[in-house]
Amino acid sequence: MRIALASGDGIGPEIMAATLDLFRAAGVDRHVEFVPVEMGKSVFEKGNTRGMTDEAVRVVEDCGLLFKGPMETPKGGGGKSINVTARKIWSAFANYRHFRSLPGVKTPFSHLDLDFAIVRENVEDTYGGIEHRMSDDVTVCKRVISAPGSDEVMRFAFEAARRSGITLVHCGHKANIMKLTDGMFLERFKAIAAGYPEITTGDVIVDALCMNLVMKPKQYRMVILPNLQGDIVSDLAAGLVGGLGFAPSANIGSNISIFEAVHGTAPDIAGKGIANPTALVLSGLMMLRHIGLVRHAAAIENALLSALEGGVRTGDFGDPQRPVLGTADFIKGIAARLGSEPRTVKPAAVPAGGADAVTARPPVRPAGPVVMHTFTGLRKEIVGVDMYLDGKLSAAATAAMLERTCEGSPFRLSLISCRGTQVWPRGSVFTECVDYWRARFEVRDGATVGQQEAVQLVGKVAQEHVVTEYALLRTFDGVRGFSMAQGQ
Numbered sequence: 001m002r003i004a005l006a007s008g009d010g011i012g013p014e015i016m017a018a019t020l021d022l023f024r025a026a027g028v029d030r031h032v033e034f035v036p037v038e039m040g041k042s043v044f045e046k047g048n049t050r051g052m053t054d055e056a057v058r059v060v061e062d063c064g065l066l067f068k069g070p071m072e073t074p075k076g077g078g079g080k081s082i083n084v085t086a087r088k089i090w091s092a093f094a095n096y097r098h099f100r101s102l103p104g105v106k107t108p109f110s111h112l113d114l115d116f117a118i119v120r121e122n123v124e125d126t127y128g129g130i131e132h133r134m135s136d137d138v139t140v141c142k143r144v145i146s147a148p149g150s151d152e153v154m155r156f157a158f159e160a161a162r163r164s165g166i167t168l169v170h171c172g173h174k175a176n177i178m179k180l181t182d183g184m185f186l187e188r189f190k191a192i193a194a195g196y197p198e199i200t201t202g203d204v205i206v207d208a209l210c211m212n213l214v215m216k217p218k219q220y221r222m223v224i225l226p227n228l229q230g231d232i233v234s235d236l237a238a239g240l241v242g243g244l245g246f247a248p249s250a251n252i253g254s255n256i257s258i259f260e261a262v263h264g265t266a267p268d269i270a271g272k273g274i275a276n277p278t279a280l281v282l283s284g285l286m287m288l289r290h291i292g293l294v295r296h297a298a299a300i301e302n303a304l305l306s307a308l309e310g311g312v313r314t315g316d317f318g319d320p321q322r323p324v325l326g327t328a329d330f331i332k333g334i335a336a337r338l339g340s341e342p343r344t345v346k347p348a349a350v351p352a353g354g355a356d357a358v359t360a361r362p363p364v365r366p367a368g369p370v371v372m373h374t375f376t377g378l379r380k381e382i383v384g385v386d387m388y389l390d391g392k393l394s395a396a397a398t399a400a401m402l403e404r405t406c407e408g409s410p411f412r413l414s415l416i417s418c419r420g421t422q423v424w425p426r427g428s429v430f431t432e433c434v435d436y437w438r439a440r441f442e443v444r445d446g447a448t449v450g451q452q453e454a455v456q457l458v459g460k461v462a463q464e465h466v467v468t469e470y471a472l473l474r475t476f477d478g479v480r481g482f483s484m485a486q487g488q
Contacts, residue, residue, distance in 0.1 A: 001031065001032050001033070001063075001065075001291060001358045001360065001361075001362070002032070002033045002034075002035050002062070002063045002362070003032050003033070003034050003035065003063055003065045003066070003067055003287070004034075004035050004037045004056070004059045004060040004063045004065060004066045004067070005034040005035060005036050005037065005066075005067050005068075006036075006037050006038075006039040006040065006056070006066065006067070006068040006069065006071070007036070007068075007069050008040060008068060008069025008070045008071050008261075008265065009040045009041040009042075009069075009070065009071050009072040009265045009267075010070060010072065010264070010265025010266050010267045010270040011069075011070070011265060011266045011267075011269060011270050011275035012040075012069030012070050012071065012261075012265060013069070014270070014271070014273060014275050014277075014327050015069060015261065015275050015276070015277035015280045015327060016069045016280065018277045018327045018328055018330070018331040019277050019280045019281050019284055019331070020034065021328075021331055021335070022281060022300060022331050022334055022335055023284065023288075023296075023300070025335040025338060026296050026299055026300050026303075026335075026338055027296065028288065028293065028296055031293060031296075031357060031358050032291070032293075032358065034067065035059055035063065037052070037053070037055070037056035037059050037060065037066075038052070038053045038055070038056050039051060039052040039053070039056050039068070039071065039082060039086075040052075040071040040072065040082060041071070041072045043056075044072075044074050044082075049080075050082075050085065051071070051082035051085060052082065052085075052086070060086075060090070060256060061090070061256065061363070061365065062362060062365075063362055064255060064256050064257070064360070064361075064362045064363040065256070065257055065258075065259070065287065065290075065291070065360075066086065066256070066257075066258045066259070066260075067258075067259050067260070067283075067284060067287055068086075068258060068259070068260045068261075069260070069261055069280060070260070070261050070262070070263055070264055070265045070266075071083060071265065072265050072267075080129065083260070083262075084127060084129075086251075086258055087122050087123065087251050087258060088122075088123050088127070090253055090255070090256040090258070091123060091253045091254065091255070091256070091370075092122055092123075092251035092252060092253040092256060092257055092258050093121065093122050093123050093149060093152045093153055093156070093252070093253055093254075094119055094120070094121070094122055094152070094153045094156040094157065094251070094252040094253075095118075095119070095120040095121075095122040095230065095234070095249065095250070095251050095252075096117065096118075096119055096156075096160065096249070096250045096251075096252055096286070097117065097118045097119075097120075097234050097237070097238070097247055097248065097249050097250075097262075098116075098117050098247075098248060098282075098286070099114060099115070099116055099117065099118070099237045099238065099240065099241045099247060100114060100115045100241060101113050101114045101115070101241055101345075102241065102242065102246055102278075102305070102308055102345075103305060103308045103309045103342065103344055103345055104308040104309065104311065104312075104313055104317060104322075105241065105242040105246055105308070105317060106242075106317070107239075107240060107241060107242050109217065109240045109241070112217065112218055113345070114217055114218065114240055114241055115221075116217070116218075116220050116221050116222065116223075116237070117160070117161075117164075117166070117221070117222045117223075118222075118223055118225065118230060118233060118234040118237050119153060119156065119157040119160070119222060119223070119224045119225070119230070120153075120224075120225050120226075120227060120229075120230025120231060120233075120234055121149065121150065121153040121185070121224075121225070121226050121227045121230060122153070122227060122251055123149060123227070124144050124145055124146060124149045124226070124227055125143055125144065125145060125226050125227030125228050126141050126142075126143050126227070126228050127227045127228065127231075128142065128143075128144050129141075130142040130144070132468070132469075134388060134390060134436055134468045134469070135390040135391070135434070135435045135436045135468070136390075136435055137434040137435045137436065138434055138435065138436040140469075143178075143181055145181040145182070145184050145185055145226065146184075146372075146374075147184060147188055147374035147375060148372035148373060148374045149372075150184060150185050150188035150189070151188050151191075151192060151374055152254075152372075153224065154188055154189055154192035154193070154224060155192055156252055157169065157222060157224045158192060158193065158195070158196045158199060160222075161196075161199055161221075161222050162196065162198075162199070163351075166199070166221045166222050167198065167199055167200055167221070168199070168200045168201075168202070168220075168221040168222070169193070169199055169200070169201050169202075169221070169222045169223075169224065170201070170202045170203060170204050170209075170220060170222070170223045170224070171185070171186055171189035171190075171201070171202075171203040171204075171223070171224050171225075172203070172204055172205075172206045172209045172223050172224065172225040172229060172230075172233060173185055173186045173203060173204075173205065173206060173225070173226065173229070174205060174206050174207075174229065175203075175205075176205055179483060180481070180482070180483055181226075182226060185226050186203055188374075189201070189203065189224060204223075206225065206229045206233065209223065209233060210232075210233060210236055213233070213236060213237060213240065214236075214240075217237075217240055234247075243263075243316075244261075244262055244263035244264075244279060245263050245276045245278060245279050245316060246278050246279060246282075247262070247279055247282070248261075248279060248282035248283040248285065248286050249261070249262045249279075249283055249286075250283065250286040250287070250290065252290075255363035255364075255366075256363060257287075257290060259283045259284060259286055259287035259290070260280075260283055261279040261280040261283055262279070263279055273326045273327050273328060274314060274315055274324075274326050274327060275314070275327050276314040276315075276316050276317075276327070276330070277327055277330065277331065278304070278314075281300070281304060281334075282301075282304075285297040285300055285301050288300075290360065291358050291359065291360035292357060292358050292359030292360055293356070293357070293358065294350050294351060294356070295350050295356040296356070297348070298347075298348040298349065298350045299338055299339065300334075300338070301348040302337075302340060302341045302342060302347045302348050303334050303335070303337040303338045303339070303340060304334050305341075305342035305345055305347065305348070306337040306340040306341060306342045306343075307330075307333045307334045307336075307337050308342075309342050309343060309344055309345075310333075310337070311323070312325060312330060312333035312334065313325065313330070314326070314327065314330050378476045378477050379476070379477050379478070380474050380475065380476055381474060381475045382443070382449050382450060382451065382454060382472055382473065382474055383442060383443050383473050383474065383475055383480075384411065384414070384440060384441055384442040384443055384472075384473035385411070385440075385441050385454040385457060385458070385470055385471070385472055385473055386438055386439070386440050386441075386470065386471045386473060386482070387438070387439045387441070387458060387461055387465075387467050387469075387470045388436065388437070388438055388439075388467065388468050388469040388470065389436070389437045389438075389439060389461075389465045389466060389467060389468065390435065390436065390465070390466040390468055391435050391436060391437040391465075392435060395416050395418070395423045395424045395427075395433065395437065396424060398416060398424075398437055398439070398465070399413060399416055399424045399425070399439075401464055401465075402416075402439055402441075402461065402465075405457075405460050405461055405463075405464065406441060406457060406460075409453070409456075409457055409460075410443055410444055410447035410448075410449050410453055411441040411442065411443060411444065411447075411449070411453075411454075411457055412441065412442060412444050413439060413440070413441055414440050414441065414442040415438075415439070415440035415485055415488060416437050416438065416439050416440070417437070417438045417440070417485040417486075417488075418431070418433040418434060418436065418437060418438070419433075419434065419436070420438075420485060420486050421485060421486040421487055422485040422486065422487040422488045426487070427487065428487075436468075438485075439461070440473070440485075441457060442473070451472065454470075454472055458470050
């Protein structure tokens with residue numbers, strides 16, 4: 001099987017070369033071929049804002065797998081994060097990170113022998129990067145949560161839990177505040193969980209989750225989170241086991257999956273041969289298991305654990321009593337222990353009937369983008385329209401003008417809010433406002449409207465105000481599909 005290989009920037013080429021040396025020592029090269037592709041800083045510097053060549057895209061899509069080192073994102077202009085771009089364009093919808101206390105890696109939590117996973121939705125949420133400047137004072141980022149996207153990551157997580165013998169799965173969320181977006185994420189968690197009756201489930205508000213992970217982390221075995229919250233919580237979890245240098249990462253898609261080290265490029269030590277390759281090695285082991293080389297992965301993991309027990313370490317382990325090795329010698333210390341098992345921690349096991357040959361296959365290239373649906377045939381009714389205005393007048397003056405504008409129409413002005421808080425017709429004089437109003441028009445009692453009437457009203461309002469955006473207010477099978485304002 002062919003695997004696309006992007007060594008990365010900074011310390012990336014050093015730790016990738018060392019990792020591949022270890023894999024060769026374990027016989028991985030008899031089953032897979034690594035195909036180098038051009039991605040990262042060098043591509044950005046040539047003016048390619050995607051950060052990857054067309055040939056790299058073709059190779060990754062032909063292979064279905066990408067093994068990559070850390071990559072640098074241009075600061076300021078020049079392109080978005082290549083890490084996020086790769087996950088999104090190839091729909092690697094689930095970020096899977098396994099956190100385990102490792103021998104020789106000392107943290108305040110080492111004595112707890114931690115072993116848990118974070119599954120993060122990897123494509124949607126604010127990571128769509130859909131942002132606009134709406135007025136002098138206000139910029140807006142749109143948060144997108146979909147039912148099909150949520151279902152994908154939930155199914156992956158529950159299947160991964162089933163394969164790993166995990167019997168407790170939580171959903172982390174902020175549905176108490178973001179009632180529609182996180183509310184949908186939590187609703188889909190509960191719906192998918194119903195298909196896994198052997199797994200106990202629970203949900204936890206994300207701020208409480210962060211506190212609990214620091215105070216009593218062993219109460220969690222797997223937590224599923226939306227993208228942004230999952231990004232933050234997974235780095236917090238990495239801190240419990242020693243940092244990003246000891247935390248593997250997999251980005252799983254239906255067709256293309258990416259395995260990578262998610263720590264930085266460490267340009268200050270690049271080229272010195274002292275970088276720690278552990279995170280990349282562990283990410284590579286997730287990849288080997290993903291394609292069916294479970295015996296190879298177990299042998300390498302046990303050799304790594306045995307080496308760590310024996311004091312084999314690079315300079316970032318924080319143990320001044322142990323000799324410090326460079327990257328290459330660290331890997332040699334692991335390779336020398338192939339065939340050994342750790343004594344002080346549980347060794348990696350091969351599942352019953354585990355394969356020792358590649359079982360994964362490259363993807364079949366689809367004819368076009370895949371359109372997913374979870375709900376079909378819902379009854380939808382327009383009950384109003386929200387308009388967002390670049391507001392130069394007071395809320396009261398704006399309301400007076402808007403009420404005149406909608407006279408004789410099937411709509412009435414029901415609300416003006418600022419930053420989500422109602423300021424008209426009721427509000428507090430202590431509410432601080434910026435130059436960005438949301439004006440809500442609701443359908444008058446007894447009236448029936450379609451999109452055309454709503455757009456006509458937008459046009460009338462636009463004759464006196466700058467309408468930066470509008471959104472239809474709809475019900476879905478009678479359930480309100482929009483939020484209330486604070487104080488409404």
